[in-house]
Amino acid sequence: MAAGIDLPAADDPSLSWRERASVLVQGLGAAAGRMLQRAMLAAENNHARNAKDFMVAAAIASEKAALLGGGATSRTESYSVSARVDPEAERERIRQYDEEIALLNEELRRLEGGDPVGVLEPKAGDGDGA
Numbered sequence: 088m089a090a091g092i093d094l095p096a097a098d099d100p101s102l103s104w105r106e107r108a109s110v111l112v113q114g115l116g117a118a119a120g121r122m123l124q125r126a127m128l129a130a131e132n133n134h135a136r137n138a139k140d141f142m143v144a145a146a147i148a149s150e151k152a153a154l155l156g157g158g159a160t161s162r163t164e165s166y167s168v169s170a171r172v173d174p175e176a177e178r179e180r181i182r183q184y185d186e187e188i189a190l191l192n193e194e195l196r197r198l199e200g201g202d203p204v205g206v207l208e209p210k211a212g213d214g215d216g217a
Contacts, residue, residue, distance in 0.1 A: 108155045115152035119145045 102110070126141035 112152045112156045115148045115155070119148035119152065122148060 096110075099107070122141045122145035126138045126145060129135075129137035129141055
């Protein structure tokens, strides 16, 4: 018996999982209630840290009880990102990428066509003395 609540042992091997979950839900609900009472008492006595710790414990117990009871729990997170962008610099960078892509595509076409010119032998004007 815990704090006036008589619960069968959740690890009783004669219980099915559904029965065990029901016992756990009851226990977690009772624990959440006790933690909430303690949080309120701690807050009344100006023990903010203890009040916070009890509230966290109450929230965890409540969420676990909801999960075991088949209820849904949710969590929402949001992030904010900001950046300063120079549109002209970005256009220039895109232009450079486009040029590089065009050169790579040209090289790929030569390689796929079996034309190794410029790959194995330098092209005319690439410092080969021509």
